Amino acid sequence: MLLSGSGKGQPGAVPGWVGYALLPVLNLVAAFVLSGLVILVIGENPVDVLSLLLSEALGYPEAIGYTLYYTTDFIFTGLAVAIAFHCGLFNIGGEGQAYLGGLGAGLVALALTGWPWPVVAVLAVLASALFGAAWAFIPAWLQAKRGSHIVITTIMFNFIAASIMTWLLVDVLIRPGSQSPETREFDPGVWLPSMDRALGWFGITIPASPLNLSFLWALACCLLFHVFLRRTRWGYELRTVGRNERAAVYAGISPSRNIIIAMLISGALAGFVGVNEILGVQHRVILNFTGGVGFVGIAVALMGRNHPVGIILAALLFGVLAQGGGQLSFEYPTINRELVMVIQGLVILFAGAMENLFKPQVEALFRRRGGAAADATTGGRG
C-alpha cells in the first residue's frame, strides 16, 4: 500500500509531500468540518468556537505553555505506541502504564523528602519507567509465551490499573485525615522545576504555566527513540520482527524476546507521563490524572507515521485540542469538556483510519495535471 506513488514517472505517481503533508491536512480539514457540524447541532457557531479554540491554545505565551505541557504527555504516549507498532504490536495499554508510571514517580517523591530535586528527578524517571514497563511486561509475556491477544490483555490491564490505583489512593496512600483520595503534597524541594523557573535561572522570563523540564526529556526521548530504532542492532531486530515474524525467525531473531523488549520500552515511555503530571504539575498522586492520554497516543503515533518528528507534530496538534478545547467550556456554557473528545475521535477516525480517503481523488488530480504537463513538454504534435 505504501508502494503506490513511489515509482517516479508511473501513472498515478504523486510527489512525496502529498502523502506526508497534503493528505493528512485534507483529513484534518474533514475532521474539523464534521466537528463544526456537531457544534452547529448543539447550537453554537462553529467558526467562532474553533477560532476561540485556536487562540486559547496558541494565541498568547501562557497558552502556548499549557499547550506544550499537554504536548509532552502526548509525545510520551505517542512514542510508546509507535515503538510497539514497529514490532507489530498494538499497545492499547498506554493509559494503565502511564497511571502506574505516575505511581512510581510519586512514591519516589514521597520517600525522598529533603533530597535535592535533580537526584529525585532522575530516580523518579527511573521509577516511572520501571513501573510502566512492569505493567506492560505481563501482557507482553502473555502475548509472547501464551499467545494471549495483546489488544485485549492491555485493555484489561487498563481497567485493572484503574482499580488498583483507586484502592491505593482510597485505602493506602491517602493523606491522613483527608476525604479526597490523593496522597499528601510532595515537599516543594523535590518538584520538577517548571519551565518558567528553569529559564529564570538563565535570566529569561516567560509566563508561568505547567510546562516543565519533562518537555525536554520528551524531546530527548524522541532522539533516543530514533537512534535506538535506526542505529542499533536491537532496533533492527525489533523492526524485523514487526515487518515479518517468520523472516525474523529464519534470521535467528527471537520474536518473543523482541515482543517483550518492545513492550518494556513502550511501557517505560508511557510511564514518563507520570513524571510530567505527578512530579511536574500535580505534585501529589491523584485519581485519573491520565485522562485518556494513552488512547490519544495511538492517534499521535498513527498521524506521526511512527516517526519521532511526525509524533512531535501530531502531539502538538492534540496538545492544541486539549488546551484550546478545555478552555471552551469557560466561554460557552453549552459546551463541556467532552467536546474535545468528539474532535479527537473525528481526527483519529479521519487521519488514522481513513487516511486513504482522499488518495484516489488526489492521485487522479495529479495524473491529470501530470498528463497535461507531459503534453506541454513534448510540445504537442504541431
Place this chain on the structure above:
Amino acid sequence: MEDALLLALQLLGATIRVATPLVLAAFAGMYCERAGVVDIGLEGKMLAGAFFSAAVASATLNPWLGLLAGIAAGVALAMVHGFACVTHNGNQVVSGMAINILVAGLAPTLAYAWFHQGGQTPLLPNQARIPAVQLPGVEALAGVPVLGPVYRELFDANNILIWVTLVLVIATHWVLYRSRFGLRLRAVGENPAAVDTAGLSVAKLRYQALLVTGVLTGMAGSYLSTGHGAGFVRDMTAGKGYLALAALIFGKWRPGPTLFACLLFAFTDAVQVRLQGVVLPGIGVIPVQFIQMLPYVLTVLLLAGFVGKAVAPKASGIPYVKER
C-alpha cells in the same frame, strides 16, 4: 436450604440480566469478526445505542421508537466502521478506537446540550421503558417447592429484550452453521480471495455482517438505558464492549462457548455486587476495588490459561485488496 436456593436463584437471575447486553455485544462482534472485520468499537456503538434510545424514548415517551433510534445509531456507526475499514482499507483497530472516543465525547455533549442535566438524559417514566414480560401462573406455582421459586426468579418479569436475545443466540447458531449467508460469512473471514473468486462481493458480505453488528450493539445499548436502566448516564457501558470482545475471543468465535463466557463474566459481576462489604472468614473484607476488577482479572487469566493461542478467523483484521 430454602434461603440458599433463593440466593442462588437471585444470583442466577442477576446473571441473566447482566449477561444480556454482553451477549448481544459479543454476538454482534461475532458476525463482523467471522466476516473478517475486527471491531473494538462495540463499546462505542453500545454507548451510542444507549444514549439515542434514552433520548428518543424520553422525548416521545415511546420505548419502541427509542429502541429503533438505538439500533439506527448502532447501524450508522457500523457503517462508518465499514466505510473506513472495508471501503478504504483503513486500520480496523484504529477505526474502532476512534468510534469509542468519538461516542464517549458525543453522547455527553449532546445530552448536555439537549437535556441540560449534566450529560444525562432525564429519568425515564415506566411507560417509556421497554417492558418486562409477565408470565402467567406465577401465583399458582408459588407454593410448589423449587419449581415455584425457579419460575419466579429466573423466568418471570424478564425484559422482552432478554427473550429476544435468547432467540437471537439460537438463530445465530443456525445462521452461522446452517445458512448460505453464514457459510459465506465464515468463508469471507477465512479466505476472502476464495470468496472473491467464487464471484461474491467481499465488501458486500462484510457490510452485511456489519449491519447485523450495528443492530445488535444498538439493542444492547437500548437494553442498558431503556430496559434494564431508566435513562442514559455518562459512561454507562463501563467497559462492557471490551468485555464482550474478550468473551468472544474466549469463546473462540463460536456461539455456544461465547454465550458461556458471557454468562461467566456476568456471574462474576453478580457475585461481586454480593461480595461487597461481606466479611470472608480468614480474609476479612476484600476492598471493593478488588472485587470490581474480578471480571477483568478473570479475562486475563482465561486468555492466558484456558484459551492459549486464540485462533481468530484467518482474515480477521486484514483489509481485503483485490488483486489487480
